[in-house]
Amino acid sequence: MDTDQSKPQQAQTMQQKLKLTAMVAMTPERVIGKDGGLPWHLPEDLKVFRKYTTGHPIVMGRKTWDSIGKPLPKRQNIVLTRDTNWSADGAEVIYTPEDLATLKLMDNNVFIIGGAQVYALFLDQLDEMLVSHVYETHPGDTWLPEFEDTFPNMTIEETYETFELRRYTR
Numbered sequence: 001m002d003t004d005q006s007k008p009q010q011a012q013t014m015q016q017k018l019k020l021t022a023m024v025a026m027t028p029e030r031v032i033g034k035d036g037g038l039p040w041h042l043p044e045d046l047k048v049f050r051k052y053t054t055g056h057p058i059v060m061g062r063k064t065w066d067s068i069g070k071p072l073p074k075r076q077n078i079v080l081t082r083d084t085n086w087s088a089d090g091a092e093v094i095y096t097p098e099d100l101a102t103l104k105l106m107d108n109n110v111f112i113i114g115g116a117q118v119y120a121l122f123l124d125q126l127d128e129m130l131v132s133h134v135y136e137t138h139p140g141d142t143w144l145p146e147f148e149d150t151f152p153n154m155t156i157e158e159t160y161e162t163f164e165l166r167r168y169t170r
């Protein structure tokens with residue numbers, strides 16, 4: 001068998017088995033970020049984020065990695081960048097979404113955790129979106145692209161005083 005031809009096939013097969021879920025919190029105006037960080041302090045939402053993502057690979061843009069500043073524990077931290085010199089302790093690097101298929105993943109349920117550039121990049125491939133709808137308005141400089149039209153099915157998963165977690169599927 002020609003091994004050069006079999007490699008892309010193997011990668012394709014692996015990728016098909018992945019389930020891609022985006023997890024994001026946004027305001028009614030779709031704000032998700034401000035000055036490189038989160039515009040709000042919502043400990044309950046961070047707990048929800050931890051509950052859903054623990055034990056799974058998480059994929060983030062290099063700017064979101066910088067805003068967190070360290071690997072999130074009990075998760076496989078994967079960072080997307082164009083900078084081939086970039087590295088950080090506790091992070092695995094990818095340069096394209098397709099590179100995900102080349103990694104040895106801890107689990108096939110992969111969470112895309114932002115920010116806006118990375119949500120937009122993965123949007124067409126996402127199986128579902130878990131969105132914390134923050135009730136209050138917050139000013140910001142980063143927004144979530146429109147996704148609702150292509151994810152018409154919505155269920156409310158959890159409700160809290162300051163936000164509601166909704167699951168959107170295709």
Ligand SMILES: NC(=O)c1ccc[n+]([C@@H]2O[C@H](COP(=O)([O-])OP(=O)(O)OC[C@H]3O[C@@H](n4cnc5c(N)ncnc54)[C@H](OP(=O)(O)O)[C@@H]3O)[C@@H](O)[C@H]2O)c1
Pocket residue numbers: 023024025026031032033034035036037038060061062063064065067080081082083086095096113114115116117118119121142
């Ligand atoms: N509310 C939420 O749920 C939530 C979640 C996550 C993040 N955020 C917020 O969102 C903001 C950051 O979002 P952002 O959109 O500015 O940045 P981002 O998506 O986190 O990261 C952008 C970086 O990803 C890399 N990248 C983007 N497209 C790429 C491509 N096609 N190929 C390879 N690498 C690519 C580039 O890294 P290089 O420049 O290194 O090449 C780019 O600068 C922050 O304020 C953060 O706090 C909010």
